[in-house]
Amino acid sequence: MPQRGNRRELLAEAAIEVLAQEGGRGLTHRAVDREAVVPEGTAKNYYPTRSALLIAVARHLAEQHTTALRQLVSQAPAGLTSADITKLYASMLRRSAGNARSQYLALFELHLEAVRNPEVRTALAEITRANADAAVELNAAVGHRMTRRGAGLLDAGMLGVALSVLTLPEDVADELGLSDADGVAQALLAVGSTDGEPVVGVLRDCAS
Structure with a gap:
Protein backbone atom coordinates (compact mmCIF):
# COMPACT_ATOMS: atom_id res chain seq x y z
CA MET A 1 0.00 0.00 0.00
CA THR A 49 -19.86 7.99 -7.80
CA ARG A 50 -19.00 4.41 -8.64
CA SER A 51 -18.08 5.56 -12.15
CA ALA A 52 -15.62 8.09 -10.70
CA LEU A 53 -14.09 5.31 -8.61
CA LEU A 54 -13.66 3.04 -11.65
CA ILE A 55 -12.14 5.85 -13.70
CA ALA A 56 -9.70 6.59 -10.85
CA VAL A 57 -8.60 2.95 -10.78
CA ALA A 58 -8.17 2.87 -14.56
CA ARG A 59 -6.11 6.06 -14.56
CA HIS A 60 -4.02 4.85 -11.62
CA LEU A 61 -3.20 1.58 -13.37
CA ALA A 62 -2.45 3.41 -16.62
CA GLU A 63 -0.07 5.82 -14.88
CA GLN A 64 1.72 3.03 -13.03
CA HIS A 65 2.01 0.89 -16.14
CA THR A 66 3.19 3.58 -18.55
CA THR A 67 5.75 4.90 -16.06
CA ALA A 68 7.17 1.40 -15.53
CA LEU A 69 7.40 0.72 -19.26
CA ARG A 70 9.10 4.04 -20.03
CA GLN A 71 11.64 3.29 -17.30
CA LEU A 72 12.15 -0.22 -18.67
CA VAL A 73 12.83 1.02 -22.20
CA SER A 74 15.08 3.89 -21.09
CA GLN A 75 17.17 1.55 -18.92
CA ALA A 76 17.50 -1.26 -21.47
CA PRO A 77 21.18 -2.36 -21.54
CA ALA A 78 23.27 -1.78 -24.65
CA GLY A 79 23.84 -5.51 -25.12
CA LEU A 80 20.13 -6.40 -25.15
CA THR A 81 19.35 -9.59 -27.12
CA SER A 82 16.25 -11.28 -28.51
CA ALA A 83 16.57 -13.88 -25.76
CA ASP A 84 16.47 -11.09 -23.17
CA ILE A 85 13.23 -9.75 -24.64
CA THR A 86 11.68 -13.22 -24.60
CA LYS A 87 12.65 -13.60 -20.93
CA LEU A 88 11.11 -10.20 -20.19
CA TYR A 89 7.76 -11.10 -21.74
CA ALA A 90 7.81 -14.52 -20.09
CA SER A 91 8.38 -12.75 -16.77
CA MET A 92 5.35 -10.52 -17.47
CA LEU A 93 3.20 -13.62 -18.01
CA ARG A 94 4.42 -15.18 -14.78
CA ARG A 95 3.70 -11.96 -12.87
CA SER A 96 0.10 -11.97 -14.13
CA ALA A 97 -0.56 -15.07 -12.04
CA GLY A 98 1.91 -14.14 -9.31
CA ASN A 99 2.68 -10.86 -7.58
CA ALA A 100 0.69 -8.80 -10.11
CA ARG A 101 -2.40 -11.02 -9.94
CA SER A 102 -4.61 -8.36 -8.33
CA GLN A 103 -3.66 -5.77 -10.93
CA TYR A 104 -4.44 -8.11 -13.80
CA LEU A 105 -7.78 -9.19 -12.33
CA ALA A 106 -8.71 -5.53 -11.82
CA LEU A 107 -7.61 -4.81 -15.38
CA PHE A 108 -9.93 -7.48 -16.76
CA GLU A 109 -12.83 -6.06 -14.74
CA LEU A 110 -12.03 -2.64 -16.19
CA HIS A 111 -12.06 -4.02 -19.73
CA LEU A 112 -15.64 -5.18 -19.16
CA GLU A 113 -16.54 -1.81 -17.69
CA ALA A 114 -14.96 -0.04 -20.68
CA VAL A 115 -17.69 -1.43 -22.93
CA ARG A 116 -20.05 1.05 -21.26
CA ASN A 117 -17.69 3.71 -19.89
CA PRO A 118 -15.75 5.84 -22.42
CA GLU A 119 -13.44 7.35 -19.78
CA VAL A 120 -12.34 3.92 -18.59
CA ARG A 121 -11.81 2.98 -22.24
CA THR A 122 -9.54 6.02 -22.69
CA ALA A 123 -7.39 5.02 -19.71
CA LEU A 124 -7.08 1.45 -21.00
CA ALA A 125 -6.03 2.83 -24.37
CA GLU A 126 -3.07 4.52 -22.64
CA ILE A 127 -1.94 1.13 -21.32
CA THR A 128 -2.27 -0.52 -24.73
CA ARG A 129 -0.39 2.27 -26.49
CA ALA A 130 2.39 2.12 -23.90
CA ASN A 131 2.68 -1.64 -24.40
CA ALA A 132 2.85 -1.18 -28.18
CA ASP A 133 5.45 1.59 -27.94
CA ALA A 134 7.63 -0.52 -25.65
CA ALA A 135 7.38 -3.58 -27.91
CA VAL A 136 8.39 -1.57 -31.00
CA GLU A 137 11.33 0.09 -29.21
CA LEU A 138 12.62 -3.08 -27.54
CA ASN A 139 12.53 -5.03 -30.79
CA ALA A 140 14.23 -2.18 -32.64
CA ALA A 141 17.01 -2.29 -30.02
CA VAL A 142 17.89 -5.83 -31.13
CA GLY A 143 17.50 -5.15 -34.84
CA HIS A 144 13.97 -6.49 -35.29
CA ARG A 145 11.31 -4.42 -37.02
CA MET A 146 7.92 -4.65 -35.34
CA THR A 147 5.07 -2.51 -36.64
CA ARG A 148 2.45 -1.04 -34.34
CA ARG A 149 -0.02 -3.54 -35.74
CA GLY A 150 2.36 -6.34 -34.81
CA ALA A 151 2.82 -4.79 -31.39
CA GLY A 152 -0.95 -4.67 -31.02
CA LEU A 153 -1.18 -8.37 -31.85
CA LEU A 154 1.50 -9.10 -29.27
CA ASP A 155 -0.29 -7.07 -26.61
CA ALA A 156 -3.66 -8.70 -27.32
CA GLY A 157 -2.04 -12.12 -27.18
CA MET A 158 -0.34 -11.39 -23.86
CA LEU A 159 -3.60 -10.14 -22.38
CA GLY A 160 -5.51 -13.17 -23.66
CA VAL A 161 -3.00 -15.68 -22.32
CA ALA A 162 -2.94 -13.95 -18.94
CA LEU A 163 -6.74 -14.11 -18.81
CA SER A 164 -6.74 -17.81 -19.74
CA VAL A 165 -4.10 -18.73 -17.16
CA LEU A 166 -6.03 -16.88 -14.44
CA THR A 167 -9.43 -18.32 -15.30
CA LEU A 168 -8.96 -21.81 -16.77
CA PRO A 169 -8.47 -24.96 -14.67
CA GLU A 170 -4.74 -25.52 -14.19
CA ASP A 171 -4.79 -28.88 -15.99
CA VAL A 172 -6.38 -27.30 -19.07
CA ALA A 173 -3.81 -24.48 -19.15
CA ASP A 174 -1.06 -27.11 -18.87
CA GLU A 175 -2.63 -29.27 -21.58
CA LEU A 176 -2.75 -26.32 -23.99
CA GLY A 177 0.76 -25.17 -23.14
CA LEU A 178 -0.46 -21.85 -21.79
CA SER A 179 1.42 -22.26 -18.52
CA ASP A 180 4.73 -22.49 -20.43
CA ALA A 181 5.56 -18.79 -20.10
CA ASP A 182 8.82 -19.01 -22.05
CA GLY A 183 7.29 -20.89 -24.98
CA VAL A 184 4.22 -18.69 -25.10
CA ALA A 185 6.30 -15.50 -24.99
CA GLN A 186 8.48 -16.74 -27.84
CA ALA A 187 5.42 -17.63 -29.95
CA LEU A 188 3.64 -14.33 -29.31
CA LEU A 189 6.76 -12.29 -30.10
CA ALA A 190 7.17 -14.23 -33.34
CA VAL A 191 3.54 -13.66 -34.34
CA GLY A 192 3.84 -9.96 -33.54
CA SER A 193 7.00 -9.67 -35.60
CA THR A 194 5.41 -11.24 -38.69
CA ASP A 195 2.61 -8.63 -38.67
CA GLY A 196 0.03 -10.77 -40.36
CA GLU A 197 2.09 -13.50 -42.06
CA PRO A 198 0.62 -17.03 -41.75
CA VAL A 199 0.53 -17.85 -38.06
CA VAL A 200 0.79 -21.63 -38.47
CA GLY A 201 4.24 -21.37 -40.02
CA VAL A 202 5.43 -19.00 -37.32
CA LEU A 203 4.29 -21.28 -34.52
CA ARG A 204 5.90 -24.27 -36.26
CA ASP A 205 9.19 -22.37 -36.39
CA CYS A 206 8.92 -21.55 -32.67
CA ALA A 207 8.34 -25.20 -31.81
CA SER A 208 11.25 -26.46 -33.88
Missing part, protein backbone atom coordinates in the same frame (compact mmCIF):
# COMPACT_ATOMS: atom_id res chain seq x y z
CA PRO A 2 1.18 3.57 -0.68
CA GLN A 3 1.87 6.13 2.05
CA ARG A 4 -1.29 6.98 3.95
CA GLY A 5 -0.76 10.69 3.28
CA ASN A 6 -1.72 10.18 -0.36
CA ARG A 7 -5.37 9.31 0.09
CA ARG A 8 -6.24 9.20 -3.63
CA GLU A 9 -3.49 6.69 -4.36
CA LEU A 10 -4.36 4.71 -1.24
CA LEU A 11 -8.00 4.48 -2.27
CA ALA A 12 -7.11 3.51 -5.85
CA GLU A 13 -4.88 0.69 -4.60
CA ALA A 14 -7.62 -0.47 -2.26
CA ALA A 15 -10.14 -0.43 -5.11
CA ILE A 16 -7.80 -2.63 -7.16
CA GLU A 17 -7.83 -5.21 -4.37
CA VAL A 18 -11.62 -5.02 -4.09
CA LEU A 19 -12.01 -5.54 -7.84
CA ALA A 20 -9.62 -8.49 -7.72
CA GLN A 21 -11.34 -10.13 -4.76
CA GLU A 22 -15.00 -9.26 -5.31
CA GLY A 23 -15.30 -8.35 -9.01
CA GLY A 24 -17.06 -5.34 -10.46
CA ARG A 25 -20.29 -5.95 -8.55
CA GLY A 26 -18.41 -5.87 -5.27
CA LEU A 27 -16.82 -2.49 -5.91
CA THR A 28 -18.58 -0.15 -3.49
CA HIS A 29 -17.39 2.87 -1.57
CA ARG A 30 -17.80 1.01 1.71
CA ALA A 31 -15.75 -1.95 0.45
CA VAL A 32 -12.96 0.39 -0.61
CA ASP A 33 -13.02 2.16 2.76
CA ARG A 34 -12.75 -1.19 4.56
CA GLU A 35 -9.86 -2.35 2.35
CA ALA A 36 -8.01 0.96 2.79
CA VAL A 37 -8.76 0.98 6.54
CA VAL A 38 -10.10 4.54 6.45
CA PRO A 39 -13.24 6.06 8.01
CA GLU A 40 -16.49 5.21 6.26
CA GLY A 41 -17.34 7.86 3.69
CA THR A 42 -13.73 8.58 2.71
CA ALA A 43 -13.89 6.97 -0.74
CA LYS A 44 -17.19 8.69 -1.49
CA ASN A 45 -15.69 12.02 -0.48
CA TYR A 46 -12.87 11.66 -3.02
CA TYR A 47 -14.84 9.78 -5.69
CA PRO A 48 -18.57 10.61 -5.34
Whole structure:
Protein backbone atom coordinates (compact mmCIF):
# COMPACT_ATOMS: atom_id res chain seq x y z
CA MET A 1 0.00 0.00 0.00
CA PRO A 2 1.18 3.57 -0.68
CA GLN A 3 1.87 6.13 2.05
CA ARG A 4 -1.29 6.98 3.95
CA GLY A 5 -0.76 10.69 3.28
CA ASN A 6 -1.72 10.18 -0.36
CA ARG A 7 -5.37 9.31 0.09
CA ARG A 8 -6.24 9.20 -3.63
CA GLU A 9 -3.49 6.69 -4.36
CA LEU A 10 -4.36 4.71 -1.24
CA LEU A 11 -8.00 4.48 -2.27
CA ALA A 12 -7.11 3.51 -5.85
CA GLU A 13 -4.88 0.69 -4.60
CA ALA A 14 -7.62 -0.47 -2.26
CA ALA A 15 -10.14 -0.43 -5.11
CA ILE A 16 -7.80 -2.63 -7.16
CA GLU A 17 -7.83 -5.21 -4.37
CA VAL A 18 -11.62 -5.02 -4.09
CA LEU A 19 -12.01 -5.54 -7.84
CA ALA A 20 -9.62 -8.49 -7.72
CA GLN A 21 -11.34 -10.13 -4.76
CA GLU A 22 -15.00 -9.26 -5.31
CA GLY A 23 -15.30 -8.35 -9.01
CA GLY A 24 -17.06 -5.34 -10.46
CA ARG A 25 -20.29 -5.95 -8.55
CA GLY A 26 -18.41 -5.87 -5.27
CA LEU A 27 -16.82 -2.49 -5.91
CA THR A 28 -18.58 -0.15 -3.49
CA HIS A 29 -17.39 2.87 -1.57
CA ARG A 30 -17.80 1.01 1.71
CA ALA A 31 -15.75 -1.95 0.45
CA VAL A 32 -12.96 0.39 -0.61
CA ASP A 33 -13.02 2.16 2.76
CA ARG A 34 -12.75 -1.19 4.56
CA GLU A 35 -9.86 -2.35 2.35
CA ALA A 36 -8.01 0.96 2.79
CA VAL A 37 -8.76 0.98 6.54
CA VAL A 38 -10.10 4.54 6.45
CA PRO A 39 -13.24 6.06 8.01
CA GLU A 40 -16.49 5.21 6.26
CA GLY A 41 -17.34 7.86 3.69
CA THR A 42 -13.73 8.58 2.71
CA ALA A 43 -13.89 6.97 -0.74
CA LYS A 44 -17.19 8.69 -1.49
CA ASN A 45 -15.69 12.02 -0.48
CA TYR A 46 -12.87 11.66 -3.02
CA TYR A 47 -14.84 9.78 -5.69
CA PRO A 48 -18.57 10.61 -5.34
CA THR A 49 -19.86 7.99 -7.80
CA ARG A 50 -19.00 4.41 -8.64
CA SER A 51 -18.08 5.56 -12.15
CA ALA A 52 -15.62 8.09 -10.70
CA LEU A 53 -14.09 5.31 -8.61
CA LEU A 54 -13.66 3.04 -11.65
CA ILE A 55 -12.14 5.85 -13.70
CA ALA A 56 -9.70 6.59 -10.85
CA VAL A 57 -8.60 2.95 -10.78
CA ALA A 58 -8.17 2.87 -14.56
CA ARG A 59 -6.11 6.06 -14.56
CA HIS A 60 -4.02 4.85 -11.62
CA LEU A 61 -3.20 1.58 -13.37
CA ALA A 62 -2.45 3.41 -16.62
CA GLU A 63 -0.07 5.82 -14.88
CA GLN A 64 1.72 3.03 -13.03
CA HIS A 65 2.01 0.89 -16.14
CA THR A 66 3.19 3.58 -18.55
CA THR A 67 5.75 4.90 -16.06
CA ALA A 68 7.17 1.40 -15.53
CA LEU A 69 7.40 0.72 -19.26
CA ARG A 70 9.10 4.04 -20.03
CA GLN A 71 11.64 3.29 -17.30
CA LEU A 72 12.15 -0.22 -18.67
CA VAL A 73 12.83 1.02 -22.20
CA SER A 74 15.08 3.89 -21.09
CA GLN A 75 17.17 1.55 -18.92
CA ALA A 76 17.50 -1.26 -21.47
CA PRO A 77 21.18 -2.36 -21.54
CA ALA A 78 23.27 -1.78 -24.65
CA GLY A 79 23.84 -5.51 -25.12
CA LEU A 80 20.13 -6.40 -25.15
CA THR A 81 19.35 -9.59 -27.12
CA SER A 82 16.25 -11.28 -28.51
CA ALA A 83 16.57 -13.88 -25.76
CA ASP A 84 16.47 -11.09 -23.17
CA ILE A 85 13.23 -9.75 -24.64
CA THR A 86 11.68 -13.22 -24.60
CA LYS A 87 12.65 -13.60 -20.93
CA LEU A 88 11.11 -10.20 -20.19
CA TYR A 89 7.76 -11.10 -21.74
CA ALA A 90 7.81 -14.52 -20.09
CA SER A 91 8.38 -12.75 -16.77
CA MET A 92 5.35 -10.52 -17.47
CA LEU A 93 3.20 -13.62 -18.01
CA ARG A 94 4.42 -15.18 -14.78
CA ARG A 95 3.70 -11.96 -12.87
CA SER A 96 0.10 -11.97 -14.13
CA ALA A 97 -0.56 -15.07 -12.04
CA GLY A 98 1.91 -14.14 -9.31
CA ASN A 99 2.68 -10.86 -7.58
CA ALA A 100 0.69 -8.80 -10.11
CA ARG A 101 -2.40 -11.02 -9.94
CA SER A 102 -4.61 -8.36 -8.33
CA GLN A 103 -3.66 -5.77 -10.93
CA TYR A 104 -4.44 -8.11 -13.80
CA LEU A 105 -7.78 -9.19 -12.33
CA ALA A 106 -8.71 -5.53 -11.82
CA LEU A 107 -7.61 -4.81 -15.38
CA PHE A 108 -9.93 -7.48 -16.76
CA GLU A 109 -12.83 -6.06 -14.74
CA LEU A 110 -12.03 -2.64 -16.19
CA HIS A 111 -12.06 -4.02 -19.73
CA LEU A 112 -15.64 -5.18 -19.16
CA GLU A 113 -16.54 -1.81 -17.69
CA ALA A 114 -14.96 -0.04 -20.68
CA VAL A 115 -17.69 -1.43 -22.93
CA ARG A 116 -20.05 1.05 -21.26
CA ASN A 117 -17.69 3.71 -19.89
CA PRO A 118 -15.75 5.84 -22.42
CA GLU A 119 -13.44 7.35 -19.78
CA VAL A 120 -12.34 3.92 -18.59
CA ARG A 121 -11.81 2.98 -22.24
CA THR A 122 -9.54 6.02 -22.69
CA ALA A 123 -7.39 5.02 -19.71
CA LEU A 124 -7.08 1.45 -21.00
CA ALA A 125 -6.03 2.83 -24.37
CA GLU A 126 -3.07 4.52 -22.64
CA ILE A 127 -1.94 1.13 -21.32
CA THR A 128 -2.27 -0.52 -24.73
CA ARG A 129 -0.39 2.27 -26.49
CA ALA A 130 2.39 2.12 -23.90
CA ASN A 131 2.68 -1.64 -24.40
CA ALA A 132 2.85 -1.18 -28.18
CA ASP A 133 5.45 1.59 -27.94
CA ALA A 134 7.63 -0.52 -25.65
CA ALA A 135 7.38 -3.58 -27.91
CA VAL A 136 8.39 -1.57 -31.00
CA GLU A 137 11.33 0.09 -29.21
CA LEU A 138 12.62 -3.08 -27.54
CA ASN A 139 12.53 -5.03 -30.79
CA ALA A 140 14.23 -2.18 -32.64
CA ALA A 141 17.01 -2.29 -30.02
CA VAL A 142 17.89 -5.83 -31.13
CA GLY A 143 17.50 -5.15 -34.84
CA HIS A 144 13.97 -6.49 -35.29
CA ARG A 145 11.31 -4.42 -37.02
CA MET A 146 7.92 -4.65 -35.34
CA THR A 147 5.07 -2.51 -36.64
CA ARG A 148 2.45 -1.04 -34.34
CA ARG A 149 -0.02 -3.54 -35.74
CA GLY A 150 2.36 -6.34 -34.81
CA ALA A 151 2.82 -4.79 -31.39
CA GLY A 152 -0.95 -4.67 -31.02
CA LEU A 153 -1.18 -8.37 -31.85
CA LEU A 154 1.50 -9.10 -29.27
CA ASP A 155 -0.29 -7.07 -26.61
CA ALA A 156 -3.66 -8.70 -27.32
CA GLY A 157 -2.04 -12.12 -27.18
CA MET A 158 -0.34 -11.39 -23.86
CA LEU A 159 -3.60 -10.14 -22.38
CA GLY A 160 -5.51 -13.17 -23.66
CA VAL A 161 -3.00 -15.68 -22.32
CA ALA A 162 -2.94 -13.95 -18.94
CA LEU A 163 -6.74 -14.11 -18.81
CA SER A 164 -6.74 -17.81 -19.74
CA VAL A 165 -4.10 -18.73 -17.16
CA LEU A 166 -6.03 -16.88 -14.44
CA THR A 167 -9.43 -18.32 -15.30
CA LEU A 168 -8.96 -21.81 -16.77
CA PRO A 169 -8.47 -24.96 -14.67
CA GLU A 170 -4.74 -25.52 -14.19
CA ASP A 171 -4.79 -28.88 -15.99
CA VAL A 172 -6.38 -27.30 -19.07
CA ALA A 173 -3.81 -24.48 -19.15
CA ASP A 174 -1.06 -27.11 -18.87
CA GLU A 175 -2.63 -29.27 -21.58
CA LEU A 176 -2.75 -26.32 -23.99
CA GLY A 177 0.76 -25.17 -23.14
CA LEU A 178 -0.46 -21.85 -21.79
CA SER A 179 1.42 -22.26 -18.52
CA ASP A 180 4.73 -22.49 -20.43
CA ALA A 181 5.56 -18.79 -20.10
CA ASP A 182 8.82 -19.01 -22.05
CA GLY A 183 7.29 -20.89 -24.98
CA VAL A 184 4.22 -18.69 -25.10
CA ALA A 185 6.30 -15.50 -24.99
CA GLN A 186 8.48 -16.74 -27.84
CA ALA A 187 5.42 -17.63 -29.95
CA LEU A 188 3.64 -14.33 -29.31
CA LEU A 189 6.76 -12.29 -30.10
CA ALA A 190 7.17 -14.23 -33.34
CA VAL A 191 3.54 -13.66 -34.34
CA GLY A 192 3.84 -9.96 -33.54
CA SER A 193 7.00 -9.67 -35.60
CA THR A 194 5.41 -11.24 -38.69
CA ASP A 195 2.61 -8.63 -38.67
CA GLY A 196 0.03 -10.77 -40.36
CA GLU A 197 2.09 -13.50 -42.06
CA PRO A 198 0.62 -17.03 -41.75
CA VAL A 199 0.53 -17.85 -38.06
CA VAL A 200 0.79 -21.63 -38.47
CA GLY A 201 4.24 -21.37 -40.02
CA VAL A 202 5.43 -19.00 -37.32
CA LEU A 203 4.29 -21.28 -34.52
CA ARG A 204 5.90 -24.27 -36.26
CA ASP A 205 9.19 -22.37 -36.39
CA CYS A 206 8.92 -21.55 -32.67
CA ALA A 207 8.34 -25.20 -31.81
CA SER A 208 11.25 -26.46 -33.88
